[in-house]
Amino acid sequence: MLAGSGAFAIASNAMDNGARQCAPLLADARKAISPDRAISMLAEGNARYIAGKPLNCDNLGAMRATAEKQTPFACVLGCIDSRAAPELVFDQKIGDVFVGRVAGNIATPEIIGSLEFATAVAGTKAIVVLGHTHCGAIKGAIDQADLSPNLTALLDGIEPAVQATPREGARSSADQGLVEAVALTNIRLTVAALTQRSAVLQGLVSEGKLRIIGALYDVGTGRTHFLA
């Protein structure tokens, strides 16, 4: 009986906690979230995802709550890969995160402009550049895939990461270690590019209002490794 009551108390605490976390984030509450906290909120969401214990928030309720105004706390710049959906792998609900996605998670002018809006105008506290393992765009860049001018232009954006990744001998996407190493280099270069190419983002980082961090998502484990 006591054990049962204890279990009920734990379950109801978990429900209270879940209800709190499912409540829409309001502007005042977001003010109290530091850039570091914004990143840890994403890390906590990834831990829930890996544990198979997502919040399962009412997305229709969140839709209604955010219809007039959104106050997301973070941005994710991710790849288009079907396995690396930021809202799912970070267990976030409607209204929580801005997401920009482009194959190879590179910093194009359109992406940088989007992130400037999401931070300087819309007030988010963190940007996560989210690369992932087994990335087709990274493989294409390593193999210098030549399908069309459009794809070549895209892969040109990843080429600096291929060149900057030390390698002896021929480069091939069959080398999984190389694919992962280039993915990591590409994340770091993208993180650096965001402040190098944007005075707006650089200014926010300098003022301590924004943190930009890279992360590698493992499509085989679901785990997101934040880079130092």
Ligand SMILES: [Zn+2]
């Ligand atoms: Zn990818």
